[in-house]
Amino acid sequence: MNLLNIIKGRRSIRKYSDKKISEEDLREIVEAGIWAPSGQNRQPWYYVVIHSESEMKRVRNYFQGILPSLEEELKKSLPRHEEIIRETLDFTKDLGNADAVILAFLQKDYEDIVGAMYDSVAAGIQNMLLMAYSKEIGSCWQTSPRFIEDELRRYYAPGKGKLVGCVTLGYALEEGRATVRKDGRVKFL
Ligand SMILES: Cc1cc2nc3c(=O)[nH]c(=O)nc-3n(C[C@H](O)[C@H](O)[C@H](O)COP(=O)(O)O)c2cc1C
Incomplete structure (x- = not known):
């Protein structure tokens, strides 16, 4: 697969099979x-790999x-999307049977440089x-685990910084929702 096909073909998967990911694949x-690139090459990430x-x-x-905070937030931000809300809450309950989870934190002292450190961890994700x-x-x-960021940091990353996000991983049991690209997001000069 060439890189553009990989970029375009990736979908968010929220249901996974029982097949295990190999340690080698996970490490890669x-x-x-x-x-990933990072602001001032600070490499400000701290990944916790749970397997x-x-x-x-x-x-x-x-x-x-x-779940309680997420449900409240989704009802506010997606008032007419009951199906997406249900799917997201179901996913959160059991992580869709994911085989592995990566929590992506910031290093403690790298939090405040005009958001570039967050951006760097996002590039890593x-x-x-x-x-x-x-x-x-x-x-x-x-990003929903940010609702319980303090708890997660206390156990998984004591002394580290903010939780930027998390990645669930596993072999897909679904294709993922089809997406279309919105107009007016690019201008060539
Ligand atoms: C910053 C960010 C935060 C996200 N947070 C969540 C989340 O908390 N729960 C979830 O189910 N999906 C989450 N997603 C996945 C998006 O819903 C998904 O990327 C989007 O709907 C487009 O679908 P696609 O990834 O299949 O292209 C997040 C994606 C990004 C980039």
Whole structure:
């Protein structure tokens, strides 16, 4: 697959099969994440890679804690999209049977440089999604765990900075929602 096909073909996947991701694939996905560009080359990410059965069970339990705030937020921001709300809440309940989760935090002292540090971690997350898809592994980027950021940091990343987002990973059991590109988002001069 060429890179544009990988970029265009990747979809957010919220239902995963029981097939396990190999340690080697997981390591390469994370490697893609640490090779992202970063503001002032600070490499401000701190990725916590969760894969063992016991730790996956624990992270699923943490995600249950997001549900009340997430439901409230989704009802406000997507008032006429009951199906998307239901799908998102269902996904949050069990992480769609994901085989692995990567939590992407900022390093503690790198939080305040005009947002560039957040952007750098976001670039790392996108790299990981694309690397996963190139290996036919499905993924979904989530920011909803920010609702329980303090709890997550306390256990997974004591002494680190903000939680930028999380990535669920697994072999897809669905195709993902079709998307179309909106008009008026590009201007060539
Ligand atoms: C910054 C960011 C935050 C997101 N947060 C969530 C989330 O909390 N829950 C979720 O189910 N999907 C989340 N997504 C996935 C988007 O819903 C998805 O990318 C979008 O609908 C386009 O679909 P696609 O990824 O299949 O192209 C997030 C995506 C991005 C880039």
